[in-house]
Amino acid sequence: MRDVFLPRSLEKLWTYLDESPGALVFAGGTDLLVKTFNGFPEGEALVCLDRIDELKEICQQGESIWIGACATHSGMVASRLVRNTLPALWKAVGEIGSPPVRNMGTIGGNICTASPAGDTLPPLYAMKAEVEILCREGARRLPIAQFIHGPGATGLQKAEIVSAVRIPKPQGLNLQHFEKVGLRSALACSVASLAALARLSPDRVVEEVSLAWGSVAPTVFTCPQAEETLVGRPLCAASLREAAEIVRHRVRPISDVRADAEYRRTVAGNLLLRLGTLS
Amino acid sequence: MKTTMIEVGYPAARFDARSKVSGEEKFAIDYSREAILWAGARRAAMAHAMVRGIDTSRARALPGVHAVLTREDVPGTNRQGIIHKDQPVLAGSRVRHCGEPLALVLAEDRDVLEKALGMIEVDLEPLEAVFDAAEALGADAVRVHESGNLLHKAVIKVGDAGGAFDRCDVVIEDSFEVPGQDHAFLEPQNGLAWQREDGRISMIVSTQAPFRDRFEIAHALGLDPGAIHIVSPCLGGGFGGKDGATVQCLLALGAMRAGGRPVKMVWGREESFNAGYKRHPVRMWYRVGAMRDGTLQCIHCKLIYDTGPYAHLGVEVMALGMEHACGPYRVPNTLVEGWCVHTNNPVSGAMRGFGVCQATFGIESMMDLLASKLGMSRLDIRLKNALRRGDKNGAGITLVNSTGILPCLETLGGHRLFQESEQWKKLAGPYKKRGVGIAATWNAIGYGRGLPDSAIARVELTREGKIRIYSSVSDMGQGNSSAFVQMAGQILTQDASHLEIIQPDTDLAHPSGSSSAGRTTYTFGNALIAACEEMKEKLLHRASLLLMLDEPAGLALLPGIIKHLPSGREIPFDLLGRLFPESDRMAVKQFVMPVARDTLESENEFKLGFPHLLFSYGAHLAYVEVDELTGKTEVKEYLCVTEGGRVINPACFDQQVHGAVVQGLGYGLMEEVLTRQGKILNPNFTNYIIPTSMDVPDITSLCVETEETTGPFGMKGIGEVGMNAPLPAIAGGVEDALGCRINRSPLTAARVLAALDARGVNR
């Protein structure tokens, strides 16, 4: 037996968290469910965030897009704002799991799980998103790369929740791309993924580029050296090959039952070549 | 419910579609009874070991534990197995694979069961083990059994393969390898059993072979087969994975020790992977010789089947693979050598395509290679050699029955997808390469010589005036019971409201073979037709008595009635049902499948299961697109042409073909039981990858009809044949796209990318 709380407001949430300090919060429960298969601390209370309406909103706030932690992947797929302003994230969430997983799973859950294979993470890193953290006493913000420490490890303190992710609205980008490589076309964990954002001049010279890879290192992998190689040159197979070579040297992939490190390393580089084919 | 006429040849919705969709239909797993005990097995989790001791005292002491049984508690031989009785119900002294059961716990609920299983202390002394079938054949290999690791060696020989190679214009050689595959049915192995007051054991179980189960259980536990009663509801998938004891012996053992309480056992998904059997991993070596014009002269091949530590149907699987190893072609000289080998890998056994889909990868790859070597088209070389009625096949059998591979290939060649292949390939986008592959295949139906492939059908007119069919072959989703209803409806002119079917129950139906081997509808259907015809004669005769007619002339069966057409007088079925005793209201008929009559040089190589007389055929085509950056291979369109005699229900026919192709695509692209030290690394659907709907292309299923004169309404079974061709068709497509052939399946992105890299495509 365990208690499950379903607060409908933040106020109620804080009360429950005060009453059950060991309680575990969750949103869609899609990652939590899997954890329960491998033994789950008995007796601890569960607090569900997904009925707190203010955590589900998706809106523009000044020059940022604000996505509530409990926005579901389906919710983001259906959002015009996400589709039009954050196409890389939109693509990523549209490919997560399967329809039921997208209906339940949330962006906050994806961030807090901090898996190297979390599909929202490469776009969030590439867009330099910030994570909003809330507790009864107040709010703080951390760049996503600082919030996530390692596989499954975040900067979340006791009695804190993630309330939202704040994404600077991409300005003047004409390439926003996400590609996931899994072992099949749906219901697949990423074995490598790439989010890429770039501003290209009319003659396709790279003026600005931001790249982030999933599943090729303990956390999302970024590579300023590869970005530097691309900036100032036309986006073409030759420059991309050079950048790909750098990436292959710098990624730190693991071998597991899904794919071996060598495959992930090769593909991490290869995925860059796709950028040359995008119009 | 709308009352529809039930006729053969019409694509009617399945008779049981409504009950399946509404959830009314009960599968074995849905059954429960008062006061059940849950049974679970403690498994070895070690591939090869001596059992030093099993301490069950802590588990026994746990409140809620009813019993903990070990080897000493097993009466009888403690050996299960379909033909070779070699697999312990509970291992007592030696463990030979990770899934080996060591103790059986009966508990009040599943939580207690889990806990108790964890509290059993198992003391195992690890032994050196062998995981490679070729290595296991070595003289100094670790022995899985005292008798050695070679379960069976066989040779099928026709003509003079040795000498014929010298006379060939071209000779090619290559090797291939395929891994194990899981059946991945939705409903795991499970059942419910209880001992009745008269001592008999009743069992409701997810099984493909209810009648044979009685003997397997009886042999293992020292019981009278007549004291075992099996009920086989519709299965939530079988694919061969429930053809032979899974939970049966453990359940019966539990029931014997449960004091009359019902015992339920349901394997979890991981247990289903670890303890259930798999498709055989096979290594193949082929040598093929042909003339310059493409005429096949000779084939020599060697096939090594890894059957794991126990036989299951390993020898029979290998026999069928060897029988098909030369493809649906005319080959005058063949030498097929097979080794069925024990290792400490998971047990291998029956699965749809039964040894054939492995060999089809070998021979069809060789046909592609030969076509390239001779500069012929892949279709032409197959057309040139395709078997025709009257030919001898590669195992030396004269094909006197329907033989439709040629029209399958011709239909494929005339199809838009084949004709437009070249244009389609040219439209590949950047970093995409496209190719088109084809494959020809066949699959025997029936058990083959040495094991009568028989069925006994019983039909009855109930007191209420319905025609009831007692099916004695399980329906695992292939739709055979629906076909039976169609056949009975056709012969007896009945609509759905006057027909019913009872799923197999060994106390009600008459003994028949298993639901397997593409034989289910064929063999039982033939018996059913005879029974329905007898029933028809009987009904007409009994009606004529009531109508005081001198003879039944002018009488017709109509839904629910018998009508005298000249006078318009009617006798309703329910009146007959009430007037005649049960023993009169039934008809029971049997059928045994005919067997091949040729005398063969190799006929004593197998005690049973070789050779076969009847085959279904197929020709497949796959549009394949490879991504050069990731190696990901997608099948974009798929065409399959199938010949299985006449079609009882075109909708069910297509469903069978679609299902087989999807399972075959999984086998070709992603499905692979990964093991390390005999332990399965991906024993769940997180990492054992099967296709989703997003991985399946449009599948065009075309049918080439022939008349199988021995078949019920001219049909043959087509449940398996579609499974065999996708892998070679895809591999051929990948080769066409990239110019390199991948000889190890499945064709995962990593394998394809490695092949690309080896050719320096990317960097």
Ligand SMILES: Cc1cc2nc3c(=O)[nH]c(=O)nc-3n(C[C@H](O)[C@H](O)[C@H](O)COP(=O)(O)OP(=O)(O)OC[C@H]3O[C@@H](n4cnc5c(N)ncnc54)[C@H](O)[C@@H]3O)c2cc1C
């Ligand atoms: C079948 C299946 C397929 C999947 N496929 C994919 C996929 O393709 N790509 C992918 O990236 N992921 C996938 N996932 C993982 C999962 O669905 C996603 O990570 C999802 O976004 C998690 O969200 P959730 O709300 O369900 O998380 P939960 O399970 O509710 O929570 C996950 C963790 O985060 C914590 N948490 C959740 N929300 C908050 C919050 N607001 N503040 C603080 N802590 C919080 C919880 O305590 C828990 O530890 C899949 C999962 C399943 C079961």
